[in-house]
Amino acid sequence: MSEKPFDEPEDEIIWVSKSEMKRESQLKREIAISLIALKVKQVETVPLSAEMFEAVALGRRLQGKHEALRRHLNYMAKLMFHEDLEGIELALRLVKDAPFLHKRKLEELELLSAKVIQEGDAAVEQLLADYPKLERQRIRQITRNTKKNGEEKTIVELTKFLKKELLEAGLF
Numbered sequence: 001m002s003e004k005p006f007d008e009p010e011d012e013i014i015w016v017s018k019s020e021m022k023r024e025s026q027l028k029r030e031i032a033i034s035l036i037a038l039k040v041k042q043v044e045t046v047p048l049s050a051e052m053f054e055a056v057a058l059g060r061r062l063q064g065k066h067e068a069l070r071r072h073l074n075y076m077a078k079l080m081f082h083e084d085l086e087g088i089e090l091a092l093r094l095v096k097d098a099p100f101l102h103k104r105k106l107e108e109l110e111l112l113s114a115k116v117i118q119e120g121d122a123a124v125e126q127l128l129a130d131y132p133k134l135e136r137q138r139i140r141q142i143t144r145n146t147k148k149n150g151e152e153k154t155i156v157e158l159t160k161f162l163k164k165e166l167l168e169a170g171l172f
Helices: 018-037 040-044 050-061 066-082 085-119 121-130 136-144 151-169
Strands: none
Touching (some): 018 050, 018 085, 085 121, 085 136, 085 151, 136 151
């Protein structure tokens, strides 16, 4: 007979402690709470299954009903076993950081506008090389008005123009 010794297991069993399972469950509950707290349009940007979307909508209706919401959060945590947790966490981070990212983009546009006004034609050419859909004539017109309007007002005007044009082109 071919008997295997006891010290060589056929399949390695990965043991997970009870504490680790509880931490994972708590993480899923926190994600569920975050999903319920989002606005409808924000939830649509998160990669969820149809069943999970329905669970989020029901969770919104259960707010204020403590025990029902607790049970529903447990249900949502159970549903998350079939979801892409990393994708959901990434989407939640992006939704929460969106205002900061938008503000940072605006600051970058202001710096770009100031650079164009201070450096002149060379910066205009670089800007047009980076964003070829922009109108050369309008940018030059705004930069020429610096003497008449003042530098600060011209920077604001150029920033508004760049924001509008880049939004229309889908680059902002």
